[in-house]
Amino acid sequence: MTLDEFTALLGPDRVVPGGPAASAWLRDFSWYSPVLENALADTTVDAVLRPRSVDELRGCVATAAELRVPVTLRGAGTGNYGQSLPLQRGVVVDVRDVAGVLDVASGRISVLPGTVLKDAEEAARLTGQELAIMPSTYRISTAAGFVSGGSGGIGGAAHGDLWDGNVLAVELLTVEERPRTVRLEGDDVRPVLHTYGTIGVLTRVELRLVPARDYTPVVVAFRDLPTLAGFAHDLVAGDVHVRLCSVHEAAGAAMLTPITSLFSPGEDVALVWVDSTRVEDLRELVGAAGGRTVDWAAKPHISQFPFSHTILWARKAEPASSWLQCEYASDRAGFLDQVAALRDRYPGVFLQHVEFATSAGRTRPLGITPLVGLPDHEVALEELIGFCRSLGMTVLNPHSYVVEEGGFVGDTGQVVALKTSCDPYGLLNPGKLGDSFFTSRGLTPPSARAAAARR
DSSP states (O other): OOOHHHHHHHOGGGEEESSGGGGGGGOOSGGGSHHHHHHTTTOOOSEEEOOOSHHHHHHHHHHHHHHTOOEEEESSOOOSSOTTSOSSOSEEEEOTTSOOEEEEETTEEEEOTTOBHHHHHHHHHTTTEEESOBOTTTTTOBHHHHHHHOOOOBTHHHHOOTTTTTEEEEEEEOSSSSOOEEEEEGGGGGGGTTSTTOSOEEEEEEEEEEEOOOEEEEEEEESOHHHHHHHHHHHHHSSSOEEEEEEEOHHHHTTOGGGGGGSOTTOEEEEEEEEGGGHHHHHHHHHHHTOEEEEOOSSSOGGGSSTTHHHHHHHHHOTTOEEEEEEOOSSHHHHHHHHHHHHHHSTTTBOOEEEEEEETTEEEEEEEEEEOOOSSHHHHHHHHHHHHHHTTOEEEOTTOOSGGGGTOOSOHHHHHHHHHHHOTTOOBSTTSSOHHHHHTTTOOOHHHHHHHHHO
């Protein structure tokens, strides 16, 4: 393909040709997975487009549709599964310069797609509000990237994940010669959530706000993992408001090198971001349960260690390590049985790291677990996944770039209908919403629709 049409639209300084100059846009954090690191090693692109406005973004989409060029949307590139890495060349569209806060109202903030969530949080706090949830990478992550490629994060302990009413509305462009603007509200936004930008091109994101609080980071330490896990479950389910409760088995906690001076070797720890008015209540609860609390050092910020940051620290400590995502039982007894079974079956290998979310009043322990010392990665991983499933756990495979293999959440019919309407040529991030998603349900996959459209 030639780049003349895109250069005429954006100017030569906003079109990066494929090759070495585009390499920075062909990296994310999929290297956490040895499987994905190999699978995506040869990713390439024809060009990177850097629009500065919704009008320029619309022009990029229209031109790509006219030329039948694959389009992959990209924000800050903090994804862990290759969400923003193109599988079929084409163009990568970097939306970071299509940014800005459009409006802040009671319970709602509206932003452009490339808006960094730290900026959205600061704008909300000027009105006495805060984002209900935001990724742990909120200092650089974009609104569209979070909605399209994320799932939950900080605030989840109280407010759940993306699917818990925290994305109020979106507006998106269809990928056609004359792009249409489609507005989705309420449950109608669900097909867009965590589907890797395969449905439409986001131009506006409206996120839920809640009353702002001041928070204090605290380390909670115990000498027994099930005891700590039970305490954390009770804490999140109780009346002490926490924005974050991140549990780390002792061997994994030892890899969080910048903060290991805050606890003793062999201690299992929880990193808690608690409402500052409830710090003393937290200390009393911890002491009564047999643990201890430690004041947080000024730096680094607590957000640098929970969720997938844990995998980064593990890879630094053990370069050959891998990881797994899973969901434990929501009932306390079942959760603790699973924690104990995994500790006994895979000591020193399955380094349990549990985040918590509250969905519809249900406490959900979510595992984002470093795996250390697997003898043969793929074979051993399958065995480990099988054991987790035998315990009744839900396993989400972070070693695939295909939406449905990583844990699809949503209504299939709704996704297919919107995809068909908004991306009739199958140009958006092709290969990520895999053909198996459609064929296993007796539906026509996007590759077949695209081939028919070209004839």
